[in-house]
Amino acid sequence: MPLLTRFVMKHGASPQEAADAAQEAFVAAYAQWGSIRFPARWLRTVATRAYFRAKLREDLPGELPEGRNAAHLPTDIQLSEQEREVYAALAELPPRQRQVMAWVYDRYTGAEIAEELGITEEAVRQNLRRARVALKARLSERGVL
Incomplete structure (x- = not known):
């Protein structure tokens, strides 16, 4: 759970x-x-x-x-300060990038993510690339990285 x-x-x-x-x-x-x-x-x-x-x-x-x-x-979901910052940064991403990152964090492959989201593997890779760049920028601004 x-x-x-x-x-x-x-x-x-x-x-x-x-x-x-x-x-x-x-x-x-x-x-x-x-x-x-x-x-x-x-x-x-x-x-x-x-x-x-x-x-x-x-x-x-x-x-x-x-x-x-x-x-x-x-209600026992305990988040560290760093985790809170990561979740906040994820929430700022466009929906598709957020979806892809959520599946990636749970260690699903590009093919599995594409199948679940009904998009191509290239679209998964593109959204993942964009999401990583955006997250890195946001987390750097917040001093998490």
């Missing part, structure tokens, strides 16, 4: 938003565990989609019903 939560945080989610998305992914996985071919990839994809769906709902006008009881969500 903490690894999946951190993965979603790399997409710009707060710890609470990431925990919500991770929990939703695990609930969905439980219902169909026997048919999931690559569980780690599947959970990452479902959790990320859950986070983005929640963000879309957040932007809709009007009142929404109360969410899950926060007391049952994991």
